[in-house]
Amino acid sequence: MTRTRRSKLVLWLTAALFLPALLAGHDVHRHLATVGTVPAGAQSERAEELLQDSFGGGTPHLILLVRSALPVDHRRTTAAARRLATRLGDDPAVLRVTSYWDGRDPALRGRDGRDPALRSRDGHGALIAALLSGDDRQRSETARRLTGELAGRHGPLTVQVTGEAQIRVEIQDRSDADLRTAELIAAPLTLVILLFVFGGLVAALLPVLVGGLAVVGTMAVLRGLTEVTEVSVFAMSIASMLGFALAVDFSLFILTRFREELAAGRDARAAVAVTMSTTGRAMAYSAATVTLSLSALLLFPFTMLRSIAFGGIAITVLAAVCSLVVLPAVLTLLGERVNSLSVRRRRRRRRRAGMGWFRVAVSVMRRPLLVAVPTALVLAVLASPFLGARFGTFDDRVLPPQAPAAQAARDLRQDFDGGGGVGAGFIVLPRVRDEWMLEEYARRVAAVEGVAQVSTVTGTYLRDTVISQADLRFTNGTGTWLAISSVYEPYSVGNADLAVRLREVPAPGEALVGGPGAELADLRQGIAGRLAPALALIAVVTFILVTALTRRIVLAVKSLLMNVLSLGATFGLLVHVFQDGHLRWLVGDFTLTGSIDALVPVMIFCVAFGLSMDYEIFLLARITEEHRRSGDTIMAVADGLQHTGRLFTSAAVIFAVVMAAMTTSSLAPLKMLGASLAVAVLLDATLIRTLLVPAVMRLAGRANWWTPWTTASAQRRELVALQGES
Structure with missing residues (x-):
């Protein structure tokens, strides 16, 4: 030839x-994912999975920032917000909904320990958070669909949507x-x-x-x-x-x-x-x-x-x-x-x-x-x-400042104590039989530099002081967990260093530290x-x-x-x-x-x-x-x-x-x-x-x-x- x-x-x-x-390649963008940056099998990943499987908690995948010209505790605002939360919870792809109007989730607590951080400082905004089923791609598809349905005006409410899935x-x-x-x-x-x-x-x-x-x-x-x-x-x-x-x-x-x-x-x-x-x-x-x-x-x-x-x-x-x-x-x-x-x-x-x-x-x-x-x-x-x-x-800051999810996340950081508690750190423990051992551990954790507040089954701790009573939602028959409020931004270098210090605290069992700081x-x-x-x-x-x-x-x-x-x-x-x-x-x-x-x-x-x-x-x-x-x-x-x-x-x-x-x-x-x-x-x-x-x-x-x-x-x-x- x-x-x-x-x-x-x-x-x-x-x-x-x-x-x-x-x-073959014309629709490749539909099959891509915004994959995470946590190593497979890392301690933070195992802690997140254990918290979700055992306690139904974890970092919310979807967050609704709800605002109203009326105070959030006004009856019209409350009624409209509860309807919105019910509508969200009825979706088959939603595992769990946490709302300011319907509960006091211990994973979302304010730094001062007096009120949950689900309400904005001015009293005209509050949060509804949801955990979604499926893998990253399925959660992204769910977030895309729900955002189209829920973002915008709902009676007296204006809803912005952010969270991990919507950011993706x-x-x-x-x-x-x-x-x-x-x-x-x-x-x-x-x-x-x-x-x-x-x-x-x-x-x-x-x-x-x-x-x-x-x-x-x-x-x-x-x-x-x-x-x-x-x-x-x-x-x-x-x-x-x-x-x-x-x-x-x-x-x-x-x-x-x-x-x-x-x-x-x-x-x-x-x-x-x-x-x-x-x-x-x-x-x-x-x-x-x-x-x-x-x-x-x-x-x-x-x-x-x-x-x-x-x-x-x-x-x-x-x-x-x-x-x-x-x-x-x-x-x-x-x-x-x-x-x-x-x-x-x-x-x-x-x-x-x-x-x-x-x-x-x-x-x-x-x-x-x-x-x-x-x-x-x-x-x-x-x-x-x-x-x-x-x-x-x-x-969320990889997005441009004008992106809807980035705007909502920025408002969340600026208007809510501790960023609404979203993205707070946590520690998952096996069940501790002696309550005093858990209490001593919680006090040691609360004394770590950078920790603002610790909440667990034995109470809420501000440094060495107990500021609220026991909360049984932090425990079940197999284990216990602690919610950690930090003085640092969630994905900051300071929060990562805090996670390292928390892992060095002697614990009554294998302690898994999770949250944004631990991921970093x-x-x-x-x-x-x-x-x-x-x-x-x-x-x-x-x-x-x-x-x-x-x-x-x-x-x-x-x-x-x-x-x-x-x-x-x-x-x-x-x-x-x-x-x-x-x-x-x-x-x-x-x-x-x-x-x-x-x-x-x-x-x-x-x-x-x-x-x-x-x-x-x-x-x-x-x-x-x-x-x-x-x-x-x-x-x-x-x-x-x-x-x-x-x-x-x-x-x-x-x-x-x-x-x-x-x-x-x-x-x-x-x-x-x-x-x-x-x-x-x-x-x-x-x-x-x-x-x-x-x-x-x-x-x-x-x-x-x-x-x-x-x-x-x-x-x-x-x-x-x-x-x-x-």
Whole structure:
């Protein structure tokens, strides 16, 4: 079979697979979930399950904030509110309803111990809370339906809806809409940049089409994953935008080298062969590096990170396959027509292209210390805010301030003592036979720094003082539980530290601490326990891949160090903007919480590390190729940067544009990811690849090329490779 026939067969197979993939993935958003951030089997998860199963309590899934112009105890308000609570409780998907007007739930008590915290301070608002049946997806569907029925006016009442399930619904809806907006922004801007880079419409369209193929394939893969595991809504957004950007990047490198070989006088078949043996080989290593960096997310015990890893790995593989299989087939058939529909006159003197990068590299290598030291200091200064990072977790404030669920949650925090008691901590114990042991334990818990109040079967405690009598609803035949009111915000760092202190209090039996603070504590512990293995995996695998590509150990070590500097600066800017609130106008409106979600830096590191190595591998591959020809480090670096500088800078700008489109999202985590990844690739393409890499390689000199495998056979392999490239 001739190469032309093979190329046509590849395109026919691609077309045959495209339609089924499009049909399979078109409704993937309906099958995604806003998965939790608590490690499976964590103490807080077990405590929540035990509280719900044994006592019918736990954190409410749906909260109705009911307001009236009349006082909440007025008979008209009371009658309307009771009808509303009854209507909610009659729904078959509702397990239990707690209302200010119908009871005094010990899980929702005020800090002062005098009245339940279900009534607002002004007396014109009160709460109705519900536990819902089913898993996260089923509860979200129930919340969507009930919110449509209950939100708004009901006689003298005005009802706002919030709670865990409704927050998930709004996150999912906004994620879908924001993804479409980002794609509509990124695609035309990418095409404009590609037109500027290539100067022709046909060449500019090819990377965009390859990116579209990769995205369609990824949506189909994610749809398949939803049948076997939970997939986060964030996985779709991240995978879609990342896949488009990677496919465009990979295609850009392949297409540029192909056109370079055509300009050198080769026919289409020979140009494709040389392109695939050089740039294609480097791209395969690059895709493997990105894939393995993303696979480190699988080490963490979080469904959200694992689903993002699955999506990211799938999109990287698809982007590589489209660029290494489909694009070469198209180029073989197009040949010189790839330069058709030119929008500007092509340059005749190819040698002059990139001479600016050559001069930059030579200038840097004349004074390497004067360049390397200030550049490293700039990166260190940019990284310094990360030293003051505070790590929290997702709550309603990931939504924009104007989102209905976020508005209701904000009103709840501002107008009700202790936030209405919603999200308070709790401790579940086995049954304690000796009442005095439980009383002593409750007093010890009440004395812990940060505890405002403790309620249990022996009474309510304000520090060492009993302020109310026993309440039998805190016990049953098998166990006992304590409700903990905290002086901290539910998902704050202070509340997480409080949960850790509560777990250290000696208890009369196995004590399970739950609530938002405990969830954050478990989240931090889950990250800390797997962070070192994940970093080691990324470092070792990257070292092996770069060494395999270049056969040079010093180059592999240098690549790792360059990435650490780049990512440190990225994390510093992340904290500077999203924790400290500087330069907020660059990324749009979001709610400032004073902390960074603990999962976001993990995601950024694994994704950005692979992307940074992407550009490093292409640059090192070309430098190594030039060094084989000349044997001179300075000329190899200068020629390598001359041939790739404009290319990886263009690729970085395109990638940054695609990621920056994510900052238009109304969801804070997507803003963080988009902005951070855009900054990471721009820093990498400018300060790192343009300045630091030439300076450090000049300082290293001949040490760059040291290898323990310099044998006669290795030299023969390099000679054969050089002859093949020539």
